[in-house]
Amino acid sequence: MAAAFTVRGPFTSMRRLVSSRHRYRPCCPRVQAAARPVVVVVPRGLPAALPQPRRCFRTSYAAGGPVLQFKLSDIGEGIMEVTVKEWYVKEGDKVSQFDSICEVQSDKASVTITSRYDGVIRKLYYDVDTIALVGSPLVDIETDPGHEVAPEKDVVETPAVSLDEHTHQEIKGLKTQATPAVRRLAMENNIKLSEVLGTGRDGRILKEDILNFLSKQTGAILPHQEIRPPPPPLTPAPAALSKPREKGLPSAPQPVAPKPVFTGKDHTEPLKGFHKAMVRTMTAALKIPHFGYCDEVDVTQLARLRADLKDVAKARGVKLSFMPFFIKAASLGLLHFPILNASVDEGCQNITYKAAHNIGLAMDTSQGLLVPNVKNVQVLSVFDIAVELNRLQALGASGQLGTADLTGGTFTLSNIGSIGGTYAKPVILPPEVAIGALGKVQILPRFNSKDEVVKAHIMNVSWSADHRIVDGATMSRFSNLWRSYLENPAAMVLDLK
């Protein structure tokens, strides 16, 4: 019994003072006249005057004994991993030696893991239904000071005497099991453990057994001690059972309240997956200085053309919409204005004119906004583009778009008009430099060349471009060219490559 001063303080500083896991300065909870020189341990940050030594200094932050890692012991049969199925303790619980800590399962065998030490659970290493490896730490237990540290090796039956017998009192050849606290109690009361009937597991003697024995002997009422019944091995402890059930609804018909009562609650959750990706992309995109340019396209003739060709395409098994025409026209325009099919690096130092026209399509899928692209539009025919679009749409609908389809785009078109809207302000998808958003096709009155009011199919287009490298004039000319192809599809045939 060396130290006469108790030590309080943050546990981390205590740990620093402990040179290794298994050696520690025993701090006795009792006051003992210190005949030997006292070892005073003062962690930094404590007031200079230490508190008077006293008993029972175990509070939640008391510097207790060392924190021992309790490893998952060998199960036998060469089993290397198990599934943790149920925890019987949580962090902060007090456990005694031999209390059940958790239940693990390995291929039809259910194993109850019991604690090797008395102490407080400090950390659980696994969640329910996760796989634990044999030999890895299961829990951290902060043991009581003064506790005899049991040997590290687990209880394994060997032909010789097994190791845990060191902690058992051997009486008349029978091994009586009792925790150190119980043994101390018996010793204080001059009771022989062999005379006490144990009612715990494996005939283990519990504190209650000692107390019962004493009361039987003396017939006196013992001084009040908190008697806690031994925890049963498997304690069903369903959580959240205390929530009071709302007693249904009144039996009489309720009159309609004049004011609706809003019982909604705010709901916060972290952004994950698709939303997180969108945050990243858009933050990067809006660092690009955009400028917008909008125009109106008369697609009456295109509509007629499409109507004619729809059945032909259907006969070939392909659904033909307006998009293949828009995409091909854009590609033809990009041949004349290659700067719109370029890419700049991070610091805007170098510009790369891309050879391939990989035109992306903004697609609204069940996973959210995705932009797959059609590769090498410059060598595809309108029909080929339609085939490719069908394929991408099918993949998008089933959520199976792959990285090959989703990367490598050089220019983007967004057909937001298929859902609705006229003018938009699209956001460029880095590392591209331009994007177009197509509004819906409306049937509006327009003047024709003969000054007559005719029905026209009008679609609006909104372009955005990177103003660091593209100027308004380029965008305007590109848009005019694109528009001319669509307003007069016959002209497209002339330039089709």
Added chain:
Amino acid sequence: MLRRGALVRAVSCPSSHASTLSSLFRDRGESGVILKSSSTDVYENLAVEDRIHELVDLRGGGILFLWRSASAVVIGRHQNPWQECDLRLMARLGVPLARRRSGGGAVFHDLGNVNATFFTSRGKYDRRRNLAVLTGALKTLSPRLDVRATERFDVVLGGAHKVSGSAAKLGRSGAYHHCTLLCSADRAALASVLKSGVRGLRSNATPSVPSPVRNLTDEDPALDCDAVTEAVAAQYNAEFGFSGPVLPVDPGDEAFLPGVRQAAAELRAWDWVYGRTPRFSVRTSFGASGGSVTVDVVVRSGVVESCAADAPPGWLPPRVAEGFCSALVGSRFRPAEMKTAHVMIGNRIPLHSWLENLVCGIMPDFINLNLTRALI
């Protein structure tokens, strides 16, 4: 529940105090102790297993416990009863459900099935050796029988049909390994009962691995329960070098096995059998006028943790749906408690039938809902 007449306890007890199994084992454990249950109540027999596991210090010997039980379904420690068996059918047939403390899958017990539990210390835990006892015993009775143990610790007949399954429990110092043996079980009942009665159930509970089974008597009529029981006992002695006789044990004998009645009561309790189920969720969906109705129930420790109902507003007003859900939350997932969820509904909505379907589809037995109908 069959109980044979008077109890015959330990054959000879040198000590003068009441004879318990622990003391019996201390005296005779080295020559092996074989116990045979005189009860066919599944809970009592499982309670005997628990008490032997808890009370007896098995170093220096072993115990074999042989028992049979009347029709019952026994699921493993971490399984989900709604997922493993048809609770409604079992209620109708009067087949009880028990949850054992060892792991593994769901099995059907009846009087044509023999159970053998091998108790050893942790160090001597060896499932292969135990299965060798079983196959050895069967081969002694019927030398041409093609039985062998598999890697999954089953015993198969003719390489294809399972005649025995096993599960194990390891404690701090002792362990047990128990196995079934299908001698002449009711295979039709087995197949019909071990089927989930609930659709739309999602859980992480241990699933069972179904296998085709066969009775030993189908192969050789001499392999009935009594013959097999005797052969297993004899083979146990031969394998481990023991010489103990077969002792009958009465699971109601509190003196022999202290705490056995309490253990049986715990095993019967709803909180253990159903309440121990790992968290799971059930989603029921069906059509109603104006759309479809979906109800999502999440159950944890046998208690409804959350409930969400989605129904067309014309069919069930959202306020009513919310009221229904919040009434269910916190109640145990069993008929008597779900019954007290009073719901206000409109008179044109056939709520009774759908609610009954929902709750009955996932309830162990039929319920009688008290629904307050109100005119809106």
